[in-house]
Amino acid sequence: SIRDLLRSKEPPGETPVCKLYRFQTEDHRWLLVREQMSETPLSFSLPKQLLSALIREHTDRVAEVKALGDLSPHWDGLRHDAVTHSLQLIGCYQQTQAELHCLSTASCFKASSSKSDRHLQFIPTNLHSQRMEVTGPGSVWYEVITFGAPADHHQAFKHGGLKRLSVCVGVVSRRSFAFSSAPFSRDESCRAKRLLAAAAQLQPLVFGLAEQLLSVSMEVDPNRLQDVLDDLREQVSADPNTHTANRKADESDSLPPSLQTSLFIQALNDDLVKVALQDMNSRAGSGSSHLHGNGTWVNVGKSLDCITAMVERLQERQKFLSSLPAASPSSFSSSSSSSWQEQLLPLVVTLRDCVREAVTTARAAMTFVVLQGAVAATVARGPTQIVQRRHAVFSQGLSAIVCGFMLKLFGGLEDPEFLQQLLSVGILAQFEGLLSTYGEELGMLEDMEVGVADLSSLAFAITEAQSERPDDLQPTLTGAWGDFVVEVPLPSESFRSLPEELKAGRLIRVEPVLFNIGINQHQSLELKSPNFFIHRSLLDLLSSLDRSIEAKKRKNVEVLWLAASVCRKVNGVRLTSCKSAKDRTAMSVTLEQCMILREQHTLSQQQFSSALDNMRRDGCRTENVQKNIGTRKFAFSSVQLLTFPKLYRPPDGSYG
Template sequence: SLWLPSVKDNLIICCCIRWLFLPFLCLSLSVFKNPVCKVYRFQTVDSKWMLVREQMEECTLSFSIPKQLLSLYIQEDMGRVQDLRELGELSPHWDNLRKEVVTRYGGLISSYQETLAELDKVTGRSFKPSCCKAQKSLEFIPINLHTQRMRVTCPRKTDTIYDIVTVGAPAAHFQGFKCGGLQRLLSRYEAEKKSFSTAYQCIYYSPEHTAKAQEVLSTMSILQPLITNLADQLLQAAQEHSSTGLRDALKMLSDKVSQLPNPSMHLLIHLSYPFISLYYTSSLPPLIFPVGDWREQLCPLVTRLKDCVMEVVEKAKKAMTFVLLQEAACSIPQGFLLQQRRDVVFSQALAALACGFIMRLYAGMQDKSFLRQLHLVGLVAQFESLLSTYSEEIGMLEDMEFGISDLRRVLFKITEAKTEDISELQPLVCGRRDHFTVEVPLPRLVFQTLPEEIKEGKPLQVFPVLFNVGINEQQTIAERFGDISLQERINQKNFEILEAYYKSLSEKVPLECLPCFQTQSDIKELLETLGQNVVTKKRKNVEILWIAGMICRRLNGIRFTSCKSAKDRTSMSVTLEQCALLRDEHQLSKDFFIRLMFGSQKEITWLNLITTLSSKKNTCYYKLPQ
């Protein structure tokens, strides 16, 4: 017999469902807002019906991530200024250069503080429309960052979700592209810096050398307090006569000291022998332990260690700061302008990546295979770009290439939220320019379901890859009369990264754990086909984008699509991709294929046209596809 629930039963069921899914609802509300939903019913080739629900949302990270980054940039640059002042007395030549560098840093800090103050005034909206892409106060904000989710319910299989993030090309639109983007500007800058070094009586340092100097400074600032804390733990264990505590503290202390840069190892190595001797002594049976106060015996050694570490840190800090002073002196003023441009582009790219990572994490929270892949290997983040290699868009692509590449310096970490409040579930960014970590808080009930490795704070990697194929009329001009070598180089380079990721994944995770699709193409075969297309000379070879997208979905990856403003080209690409997924994976009837083209993605275009149309610049209206 068929059971028909009463009103009371319905209330109980609704309360239970709400209680079960409340943590997941809080997750969604903390990051995504202002949904636009559409539901369709389409017929399959075997005359059955499928239900398709698509939902587009704005993302609060559009503003929160850039604001956090700006605060970190300000903090880092203020630290640099302080380090320069602590160099002490310098010769008149170097003192003048230091003053000039400090002045430049002061200008950068002041500019970032003004931008942060302007962003704090923004209320109401959670995305930057394309009409504001060249606005100074919003230059760190990504353009039109939205999420798009398509949920398919059909008789043949369980519900399937397809996610994609749409965003305008991460680029310095306010600064413009008259002289190109980051790729061209940085290449020219490195060549010119060698001549500057002679004029300023400086040693030329390559980007690798300056990056190493920054890494040493960062490592020192982290390790010094850790070593001091572990030395105190060692004394505490000695006071308690805990042989286990001594061994553990000594092992951790030894590990941290060994992480200090190589020059410091020579200064500290002589201190290791008393500790090693103690280690072996404390491993003996209790009756053979040395008599007396352990803490009293250890205190002189620990004091010497702390003093030595302090001396090493101070010397290394001054040496590396002087290296960076020389690099900065040779860089005036172009180096600071390029740093600002790179900060802008990275801010937009990181906001998009964090949005995509969180969306993918929320969707895979109950998928054990996905979580295993996440902590063992990491996720691939595939950026699909539709920019042309002509005029100003080639500068955008040069910016975007560097922005996506810089995302390799980012790690993610899952943490347990202090409370269930939505404000406590906002992602937090920490670190400095050479390395950032995005902490993603989860409610306690959700956090407890994660694998132990993730709960213990294991850093989670993301492997960003960028594939670009220009598709508009400007690309036609570029292919006939211009140069598309930038696009070819980007696609080839990122194919190699994707191939290396797949190799690493196949070695650590059984491929049976990856998602199943109706189209039976093997990932290895798809990679071979992609490799062939990348090196093939073919105009507007959109097969590159199609195959890269298929591989990304099969690898549990994060999908991004972008063009200049994430409106027309992006909307058409996403809608076509959804149509193809319904046709290939869910047997959509051909009669319904065209109808499905009218989806929620056109809402992005209308949202961006509101300002334009109200200001009577309605030529944009006539350029829209019919």
């Protein structure tokens, strides 16, 4: 059941591979150690959700820029580029989605031999949760997520990875597109779309009331004329202090036309319009008409004031004529109706011209905002191959970090300090890389660096599951690129025990960091026994980490040990990667487990090397090798291992 699942702190997945050991401590007690390795359905479920979200996002973008109507040749060219870019991604992602859909619904694993397969581009390689339970006395769990370094092996690394490619794209984008110094946010783009919709309603509303004013003027009815004038003033110059100004922008779609118009009028003097107009007029060779917003609504207000003043004079004149005793009502009515319309007509024409100019200016400014956002989110990010590469790398890291977060959450549901930490500072995700800076692995590292950085835009939210069925307990991805939220459902009983802020949907931010030290035959180093960090404070560990990073020592793996210790100290998510998470990762994970046993559970010094060899010869990581390449031997050669640090070498007979 799910309650048993939460008690064991294990997220949904396959039946784990387990190995049991018994080691002696310094004080001659016995430690019972359970090593456990599990696949996770998140390997496929989250990439599928990401693909769907990206398809929706680009489909919406195509629709929104197509809805802008006729544009100048320059802007229409930008729109065409953005639409073409989005359609290419949509087509590619739909094809990938269809291919993934054809796979078994039970698929949870991508082998290292499949890391270059195109249809598995978004799937993390060899993703597993590696966990260790230590009993004696009490019971405690330790975990690390292992997966192949998030990288796009399908496109390979002939021209490097994302970091190098992104630099080239950034230079080209700055040369090709004259964007504003401060790109508009997604909220501003959404507001611009709402204002465009309001602008489309404003002009016919005002023009209709203006025509009605002229028509009513023929009736020589002061009261009726005043009613129409009041309606016109409400549409054109709504008081920004009224309740409509206090409505949220995202409620505007449900407002009646007059109130939507009021929101539009108030926004015309907003900084969004002003900045957009300034950017438009500063663009060189853009083909824009150098529109200026200054004075547009001032002119509308003045023309409306003139109409108001004229109506007041006409009303006063009517009262005066009506008070004359010898006057003929019919002659007064006939001359007044003709006179009223003749005197109001030029003022109404002026009002229409001013409104037309203001609407044109506002539409141009908001069109610029929407188009700029579309271009910045498409062609400005580079060719579709680079954008797709970035999405694929992010997808691989996404599955891994969500798996790690769920483990931490399940394990900390009864820890008030951990839950408060989630509220106050979020969750640390510490990525450990073992990639070299030679050949293809440099490209992988460049992919991984950008992918880890992109995960900083991710957030988690905890929700209440509709039921305890497995499908209702799977995490779901919402939002758009740069603003994704992963919703993690909990059973009602567990959800009710959470702090109120978490139950209310407070977002939990992710703080990802990457430490990479290459470990292979190209980057050898001499290494003695590790400096254990028993009972050291967090501040002490951080100081040591700073010193270790700044040290001139080449390829200092102590950086990795210190970073891992800091991560565990703050209840962070630990993730370890090499090229395929198969060989070097196995050496790192087993070393970390034995270091934990030594640091936290006083494993005897004499048994440290024995424990390390046992885990590498008979432990879960040999099963991992078997799953990937069909043999239980690590893919190292004797010559290669001569250059490895001693603590990263497998025992004789376990490689070849």
